[in-house]
Structures are given as C-alpha cells and as structure tokens.
Amino acid sequence: MKINLKIGIDKLIFGMKQKDVTAIYGKPDRNYKDEDDNVIFAYNKLKIRLTFYKEEEFKLGYMVASSPELDLFGNKVINRNIAEMTKELSKKGLTKFTQEEFDTFENYFNEENWIIFQTEFDEVVKFEIGAIINQKDEFDWKFGKK
Numbered sequence: 001m002k003i004n005l006k007i008g009i010d011k012l013i014f015g016m017k018q019k020d021v022t023a024i025y026g027k028p029d030r031n032y033k034d035e036d037d038n039v040i041f042a043y044n045k046l047k048i049r050l051t052f053y054k055e056e057e058f059k060l061g062y063m064v065a066s067s068p069e070l071d072l073f074g075n076k077v078i079n080r081n082i083a084e085m086t087k088e089l090s091k092k093g094l095t096k097f098t099q100e101e102f103d104t105f106e107n108y109f110n111e112e113n114w115i116i117f118q119t120e121f122d123e124v125v126k127f128e129i130g131a132i133i134n135q136k137d138e139f140d141w142k143f144g145k146k
Contacts, residue, residue: 014131015141
C-alpha cells in the first residue's frame with residue numbers, strides 16, 4: 001500500500017466520498033460515528049481506519065494505518081526503527097519532525113505533509129496522514145482533480 005504524500009494511501013484519495021471508497025474496497029468491517037459525528041470506516045484486512053469529515057460534506061480527510069504493507073519511497077514503514085527511517089526520509093527532503101511523547105509511545109509529526117509516525121520502543125507501529133490545508137485555510141481536496 002503506497003503512501004502518496006499529500007494525496008492519500010494506495011487508491012484512497014483525500015476528498016473521496018464513502019461511495020467512492022466502497023466501490024474500490026467494498027463494505028467496511030466497521031462503520032460508526034465519532035464524537036464529532038464524523039463517519040469512520042475500518043477495514044480489518046487493510047489495517048486502516050478512514051475518517052469522513054461531517055463539516056466537509058463527509059469527504060475523506062484522515063487515515064490511520066498499521067498494515068505491514070505500507071510503503072513510503074519504496075521502503076516499508078511499519079516495524080521500522082524510527083532513527084533509520086527519519087535518516088532515510090531526510091534524504092528525500094522530509095527533515096522537520098515534531099516529537100511528542102506519551103507513555104511508551106512517541107509521535108513524529110511532519111506538518112508540511114501532515115503525517116505522523118507513531119512509535120513504541122523505537123519502532124513504527126502506526127502511520128497517520130491527513131488532508132493538507134492550503135493558504136486559504138481550506139482543505140486541498142485531491143479527488144477529482146486532474
């Protein structure tokens with residue numbers, strides 16, 4: 001599952017509606033609403049959770065994944081040592097990470113690409129990616145754009 005920075009993961013593109021996602025991946029294993037009435041899809045086999053934002057006409061705006069098939073720049077992401085990974089990413093121009101610790105977990109957040117690598121014991125256990133917000137303070141939806 002290829003991570004496409006600022007666009008999405010695999011065939012999932014920011015701005016898709018629920019019907020677009022189910023046309024590709026079928027019915028989710030779980031479908032529920034969070035505390036903000038956003039719609040959440042969870043696909044067990046893909047190990048991915050998708051958030052469709054209520055305030056944005058239920059467009060796909062956030063993804064959380066832990067699939068061992070996640071791939072960024074040709075390298076696997078999950079179960080990788082974070083120091084090795086950030087070293088590789090710096091060669092690709094991703095150098096600014098804000099680090100946040102809680103319990104045994106650490107988050108490495110890159111605001112430019114709106115991505116988070118969540119680690120535990122120095123290994124990446126989860127990856128998060130959100131739709132980019134442009135200079136007009138609006139979401140930069142990629143789905144449907146040429």
